[in-house]
Amino acid sequence: MTSVLVVLDVDSTLIEQEAIELLAEQAGSLDVVAQITARAMAGELDFAQSLIERVETLEGLNEAALEQISARIELTRGVRELVQGIHAADGRIAVVSGGFHELLDAHAADLGLDVHRANRLDIVDGRLTGRTRGPVIDAAAKQQALLEWAHAFQVPLHRTVAIGDGANDLEMMSAAGLSIAFDAKPVVREHADLVLDERDLSSVLAVLGLRG
Numbered sequence: 001m002t003s004v005l006v007v008l009d010v011d012s013t014l015i016e017q018e019a020i021e022l023l024a025e026q027a028g029s030l031d032v033v034a035q036i037t038a039r040a041m042a043g044e045l046d047f048a049q050s051l052i053e054r055v056e057t058l059e060g061l062n063e064a065a066l067e068q069i070s071a072r073i074e075l076t077r078g079v080r081e082l083v084q085g086i087h088a089a090d091g092r093i094a095v096v097s098g099g100f101h102e103l104l105d106a107h108a109a110d111l112g113l114d115v116h117r118a119n120r121l122d123i124v125d126g127r128l129t130g131r132t133r134g135p136v137i138d139a140a141a142k143q144q145a146l147l148e149w150a151h152a153f154q155v156p157l158h159r160t161v162a163i164g165d166g167a168n169d170l171e172m173m174s175a176a177g178l179s180i181a182f183d184a185k186p187v188v189r190e191h192a193d194l195v196l197d198e199r200d201l202s203s204v205l206a207v208l209g210l211r212g
Contacts, residue, residue, distance in 0.1 A: 003091045004208065005155040006082075007146045007172065009164035010097035010104060010118070012041075013182050014201075016074040019099035020054050026065050029057035043167030043187045047098060047138045051119070052131075059130030063123050070103045075111075078202030083111050085205040092153045096145040098137050098168055114153075117145050143171040163204065164188060180204065 024033035040050035097118040108116040162176035165184040173179035181192035205211035
């Protein structure tokens with residue numbers, strides 16, 4: 001049986017940026033998108049609706065820009081040590097994101113994550129249409145991913161850990177055996193089992209007793 005399952009949010013948790021803001025910067029809509037993102041992560045807006053509004057501003061962006069934008073993503077300090085430490089303890093580590101596979105996939109492969117899930121951008125004739133494809137990865141979908149992966153890896157829920165920073169992570173965190181607010185918004189800090197303020201993901205290993 002797998003020892004533990006750790007599931008992380010991506011934007012401002014696994015990575016230092018909000019991926020959609022990198023896209024918006026390229027599309028010329030950063031100011032509008034950043035305002036909507038801040039309100040959604042604080043729990044002031046419905047995430048799914050906020051995603052629709054933000055992605056609409058990306059219409060016409062060239063698909064070729066996605067690889068360049070993905071290359072600009074900065075991983076949060078300590079993430080490689082966290083992945084290695086979890087795997088050394090025969091655990092599994094996964095991420096679920098309200099961001100996009102097109103920006104996440106290469107980083108997930110590089111880190112050796114066991115599984116990952118995100119939204120998909122709709123692209124026609126090499127241009128973003130301003131829409132997403134498939135189900136939206138919102139708060140409920142994040143929780144469902146954690147439950148699904150716990151079952152697949154045969155990890156009891158009390159041995160699951162959810163790490164996030166925004167309101168969209170709260171349902172996932174409520175389902176986990178241990179919830180960690182990572183440099184998080186006030187609404188998340190209030191509901192988490194543990195708050196970590198230093199932006200170093202390797203500190204999670206000490207919390208789990210996997211590092212002295």
